[in-house]
Amino acid sequence: MKITNIFFDKIEINKDQKIESKIINKYQIKDLAWCILTLDEMLVLRRIKIRQQRLGDKTILFVLFPYWKDKNCYKYDYYYFTNINKSQIKNKVKNLILEKYHLFINNQENNFKVEMELKI
Structure with missing residues (x-):
């Protein structure tokens, strides 16, 4: 596949807006499970938001990459995967992070921590 x-x-x-409601309103996405993936890059804490939606037999995974614009506003790059199963999620997100930020991330747990509770 x-x-x-x-x-x-x-x-x-x-800063004062809720990202969930902005995205839900813009794309009319409902009933999604949120997951947070935290990455420490050059002592800057970046939060990558992941949301998943099940549509029939297909799973859509949305990945948001934040970066700083200024002190009051964040900008997010928005990607999505289709036809992905639960066992592939961690590796696909990890590869996307490597591609997006050009980072070297080894397999040690303290360098790459993923906390996910995906409700399928």
């Missing part, structure tokens, strides 16, 4: 990542959208979120 071929998994491809597709550039989906860019959105801007103000």
